[in-house]
Amino acid sequence: MAHSAEQYDTPVAEQFVPARGRGPLIAVTIVTGFTAAAVTFMLSPLLPVLLRDFQLTVGDVAWVFTALLIGSGVSTILLPRLADVLGDRVATTLGALFLAVGTAVPGVVHTYPALLIGASVMGVGAATGQLGVGVLRRHLPGESVRTAVVVTQFAQASGAGIGLVAGGVALSHISMQQFFLSAMGCYLVVALLAWLVIPSSSRDRTVGFGVGNVVGLVAWMVVLLYGINTAGSEGITSLKAIGFAVAGLAGAGIWAVLEKRSKAPVFDLALLRSGTVARTMLAGLTIGMAIQSVTFLIPFYVQTPHAVGYGLDYDALHTGLILLPYSVVGAVAGIVGGVIAARTRPLAVAGIGAVCHAIAALWLITSMPDASATAFFVAACVYGVGSGMVGVGLFASMQSCVPPSLTGMGTSMVGIIVTISGSLGPAIYSTILQSKSLAAAPGVPAEDRYQLCLLVAGVCDVVVAAICLTARRKAAESTS
Incomplete structure (x- = not known):
C-alpha cells in the first residue's frame, strides 16, 4: 500500500x-x-x-x-x-x-x-x-x-x-x-x-519483495543503460542507440503505471509528491553527469602522449595517484558534510558540493590549453570536497523522508537516478570528444573538446546547486 x-x-x-x-x-x-x-x-x-x-x-x-x-x-x-x-x-x-x-x-x-x-x-x-x-x-x-x-x-x-x-x-x-x-x-x-x-x-x-516489479524495473533499466552506452560508442545519432533508449523510456513509463497499482511496490511513487524527495531525485539526475567528468575525462586527458601537443603521458599508476586526492579529500568532506547536515537541510549540503564541482570544472577549463599536473591535482581536491558533500547530502535527504523499514528503498531511489545520469555522462562526453580530432593525430580528441565537456559538466553542477540551495526559501514561501 x-x-x-x-x-x-x-x-x-x-x-x-x-x-x-x-x-x-x-x-x-x-x-x-x-x-x-x-x-x-x-x-x-x-x-x-x-x-x-x-x-x-x-x-x-x-x-x-x-x-x-x-x-x-x-x-x-x-x-x-x-x-x-x-x-x-x-x-x-x-x-x-x-x-x-x-x-x-x-x-x-x-x-x-x-x-x-x-x-x-x-x-x-x-x-x-x-x-x-x-x-x-x-x-x-x-x-x-x-x-x-x-x-x-x-x-x-x-x-x-x-x-x-x-x-x-x-x-x-x-x-x-x-x-x-x-x-x-x-x-x-x-x-x-x-x-x-x-x-x-x-x-x-509487511514489506513484499514484488518479484514482477523488480524484474520490470531491471528490464527497462538495462535496456535504457544499454542504449545510453551504445550512444557513447556509436554516436548519439545511432539508430540502435536511439531505439534502445526509446524502448527503455517507454518501458519506464509502463512500469510506473503498473507500480502505482502494485501492493508490493519497489518504489513508493507517492514519495515523489514530497518536495524534498522530488528535489533530491532531480539533483541526482544531473549530478551523475558532473561526477563522471572526473572518472572519465581526467584519465583520458592525462594518459594522452604529450607529443601530440597536450596531455601528461601518464601510466595507470600515475593516473591513480593524481586522482587519489579526489577520494581522500572526499572522505573527509563527507564527514564535514554530515556535521553540517545535522544543523541544516541535507539538500543545502548537496548544493554546496555542487558549487565546489562547478568551481573545479571552471578551474580546469581556464587551465587549458596544456593543463599541468598541478592543475589536475588542485581540481581533484576541489572535486573531492564537492563529491563528499553531494553524496552525504543526497542520501541523507532521502533517508530523512523514509522510515527505517524502507531504508533500502530510499538508497535505491538515489542510486538508480545517479546511475542513469552517470551513464549518460560518458555517452555525451564521448560524442563531444570524437567530434573533433587533432590534424596531426587522427583519433586523438582536440584539447578544446575537453573544455567543452567540462563546460557541460559545470552547467549540470550549477543546475544542481540551484535546485538544492533554493529548497529552504521556496519551502518557506509555500507556507507563507
Missing part, C-alpha cells in the same frame, strides 16, 4: 533491533563499503593495461565498463530491496559473494568474454557498499541517519581512493590474473565477516 507524501516530509521515529556490538558492526560496514567501492574505481586507470593484456581495441575496453555499469544498475535495485525484505545480513553477504565471483571469472579464465562476464557480475555486487546505511540505521540503537550515511560515504570514498592506485601498484608485482584472484579472496573474507557480525533480521511480512 502506498504511503502519503506528507508522512515522509518529516523525520520518522526510528525503530532498532538489538545489535551485537557497536565497534564490530561499524568496522564491518566500513570494510564492506571500502572494498565494494574499490572494485568500481580500480578499473578506471587500468584501461591501457586491459587493452594490451587482452589485445583489445578501445571500443572493446569501453564495453567492459558498460557491462560493469549495467550490472551496477541491477545491483542498485536488487541489493537494497533484498535488505528491506530479507535483512541486511543476507543482502550484504550476497553482495560480497557477487563481487567474489565476478573477480574470480577473469582470474580463472583469461579471455575477453570472461572479462565481460566478470565485469557484469562485479557490477551486480557494486551496491554492497551502500547497504551500510541500512545496517547502521537499523542495528545501532540511538544512531541517527546522519551517522549511518557519513560512515558509509566515508568508507566508499576511502575505498575509491585505494582502488585508484591498487591496480597500478599490484600489477607492478603480479599478473592481471593473480590480481583478480587476490581480489576474490578479499571479497570472500568480507562475505564471511558480514554473515558473522551483522545481526540477523526477522522476515518483515
Whole structure:
C-alpha cells in the first residue's frame, strides 16, 4: 500500500533491533563499503593495461565498463530491496559473494568474454557498499541517519581512493590474473565477516519483495543503460542507440503505471509528491553527469602522449595517484558534510558540493590549453570536497523522508537516478570528444573538446546547486 507524501516530509521515529556490538558492526560496514567501492574505481586507470593484456581495441575496453555499469544498475535495485525484505545480513553477504565471483571469472579464465562476464557480475555486487546505511540505521540503537550515511560515504570514498592506485601498484608485482584472484579472496573474507557480525533480521511480512516489479524495473533499466552506452560508442545519432533508449523510456513509463497499482511496490511513487524527495531525485539526475567528468575525462586527458601537443603521458599508476586526492579529500568532506547536515537541510549540503564541482570544472577549463599536473591535482581536491558533500547530502535527504523499514528503498531511489545520469555522462562526453580530432593525430580528441565537456559538466553542477540551495526559501514561501 502506498504511503502519503506528507508522512515522509518529516523525520520518522526510528525503530532498532538489538545489535551485537557497536565497534564490530561499524568496522564491518566500513570494510564492506571500502572494498565494494574499490572494485568500481580500480578499473578506471587500468584501461591501457586491459587493452594490451587482452589485445583489445578501445571500443572493446569501453564495453567492459558498460557491462560493469549495467550490472551496477541491477545491483542498485536488487541489493537494497533484498535488505528491506530479507535483512541486511543476507543482502550484504550476497553482495560480497557477487563481487567474489565476478573477480574470480577473469582470474580463472583469461579471455575477453570472461572479462565481460566478470565485469557484469562485479557490477551486480557494486551496491554492497551502500547497504551500510541500512545496517547502521537499523542495528545501532540511538544512531541517527546522519551517522549511518557519513560512515558509509566515508568508507566508499576511502575505498575509491585505494582502488585508484591498487591496480597500478599490484600489477607492478603480479599478473592481471593473480590480481583478480587476490581480489576474490578479499571479497570472500568480507562475505564471511558480514554473515558473522551483522545481526540477523526477522522476515518483515509487511514489506513484499514484488518479484514482477523488480524484474520490470531491471528490464527497462538495462535496456535504457544499454542504449545510453551504445550512444557513447556509436554516436548519439545511432539508430540502435536511439531505439534502445526509446524502448527503455517507454518501458519506464509502463512500469510506473503498473507500480502505482502494485501492493508490493519497489518504489513508493507517492514519495515523489514530497518536495524534498522530488528535489533530491532531480539533483541526482544531473549530478551523475558532473561526477563522471572526473572518472572519465581526467584519465583520458592525462594518459594522452604529450607529443601530440597536450596531455601528461601518464601510466595507470600515475593516473591513480593524481586522482587519489579526489577520494581522500572526499572522505573527509563527507564527514564535514554530515556535521553540517545535522544543523541544516541535507539538500543545502548537496548544493554546496555542487558549487565546489562547478568551481573545479571552471578551474580546469581556464587551465587549458596544456593543463599541468598541478592543475589536475588542485581540481581533484576541489572535486573531492564537492563529491563528499553531494553524496552525504543526497542520501541523507532521502533517508530523512523514509522510515527505517524502507531504508533500502530510499538508497535505491538515489542510486538508480545517479546511475542513469552517470551513464549518460560518458555517452555525451564521448560524442563531444570524437567530434573533433587533432590534424596531426587522427583519433586523438582536440584539447578544446575537453573544455567543452567540462563546460557541460559545470552547467549540470550549477543546475544542481540551484535546485538544492533554493529548497529552504521556496519551502518557506509555500507556507507563507
